[in-house]
Amino acid sequence: MIKTTIIIFVLFFLAFCGFVVYDLTTAKRRKEVYRVKSSATAYLLLLPSVVLAFLFIMLPILYSLGYAFTDYYLLDPDNIKFILFDNFKELFEEISEKGMLYNAIKNTATFVIGVVPLQIILALLLDLFVNRPGFGSKIFKVCFFAPVVISLSVTAFLWQQILAPGEGGLLNSMLSVFGVPPHDWLRDPNTAMPCIIVLSAWQGCGYQMLIFLSGLSNIRKDLYEASSLDGANWWNKFWLVTWPGLRSTFVYILITVFIGACRIMTQPMLMTGYQEHTVTLSYYMYQVGYKDYWVGTSTAVALLMTIFIGGITLIQRRAFREK
Template identity: 35%
Template sequence: MTFIDRQVSVKPPRFTPYQLTPWFFAAPALVLLFVFLILPFALAFVFSFTDQRLIGNDELGTSFVGVRNYTRLFEDDSFWAALRNNFFFVCVVAPLQSLSALGLALLVNQALAGTRFFRTIYFMPVATTMAVVAVVWSLLYSPDAGVINRLVGLLSFGAVGPQDWLRDPALVMPAVMVLSIWQGVGFQMLVFLAGLQSISGDLYEAAKLDGATPWKQFRYITLPMLKNTTIFVLVTTTIQAFQLFTQVQIIQASGASAPVDSFRTMVMLMVHEGFGNGKIGYASGVSVVFFVIVLTVSLVQRIVLREERAVQ
């Protein structure tokens, strides 16, 4: 009998209760993930093919309408205005906030006295609720007694008059961008700071011995070593920018009289259609499209990070 003809019996591994231990630890997170993320999205996906209303009507009921909500969605001017505002916000805020965070991280990474104090100061807006930040900045943007207009007039020596930031359609979105960058730049600063502190000081010492200037050290050492950190910051900032809602909602409630389509966002449109007009089916279609956009960004992040690791 050859070795091939022999029948080797392999005993299956015995089940032990200890194999369930990881699942017990993961169970609370999995339950919360299912209840607050997977289940709501599944319901939204189903409702997007119906004429579901916020307040039910026994006489009318809920009917299957197919892709009518999506057809109406892509024919809605408010949807395209919200999508345009979102992309405009993302294209400006994501790079500016990331560059500002990198600059602040470089400053507070210096071996100087008081750097911990400035790290705390720069991070304080992140710890403040966005609703509070939006209310305070709406007062700062006041055309009559706002500090922003006084500062602009002071810096321009009176050449630039008071601006109606929250009523001018051309200024309301830039005003939202400024307060958003100010509120969120501290978090990205800490991420860049962690990346900077992970770079070995021996690389800079060797570069100094070779006569490299500070600019060349930054270009050929700091930037390449921060590639993964920069990708993470850019992608997470982009995802957060797509979720823009609190700032514009607070500013609108504070009395901004600019046309709504000049600062309406995808989430704002979804909330307005779902809870304002009671059209849950249509709002669900908006949420599904929004989810696809965020998912696409996440997939791009995964592909870029995978290619970056492959190169390294």
């Protein structure tokens, strides 16, 4: 593995050096003396970043790309064979047999469909709520942002206490006041994922609220004054002034929330464990790679997931492109 790394590193480095030499000799041939000196300095300064980017970004990507076509078994790393598309074939078989991967895709889709709109709408509502001068707006901002800085494992634990089965659970004990019998929220396949969606939206919306707030600050105040003079009500102002002004912020939030949602793992892992009704793609990837030791299969899932997320992100960008 180290030898391969060195070969890749040397190839990459030679390519970088070749590019530098080509650029500098071209500049020299054109007698651009100033550019030769400035470019040389720039390349030298760039070098540490390029090396770091190669080691910590490029190399893992290249390796995981390569492993997707191997039978890499974590307990036997010295014996890796190329098996071409066997991993992908196995994954598609598992989907067709409605195995765990099928559930992972289904649950991830459910989560994304649930959490993306919920989190964005919550963030927008909170943003409109706190973006008013008056007493308490700063306190509310801090309160709404607080869940973002709390560790996911801590919030998952807190919500486990809220959703605990039996009469001891906070939610169950509150509902019992209205005569609702205790429910096992996280074991019931119908309620487990909605609970995780609500928890995730609650935790994440504070961050999006801040981004929306910065977007709101860019909307000119005179537009609101003009619309008031034209007799616009609250809804007209929101729909015709605020929303168009937040469009680019919205696209950014939509894409980041979507990507984040596709990668969900911690909440189901801590709250339910590896279960059919809550397993997600990232969790499946972790389980297969680290618990069952099949790194090859796991990286094949990662590759498919990257292609899928990349594809959807491109579609989103195109769909919301400024005309």
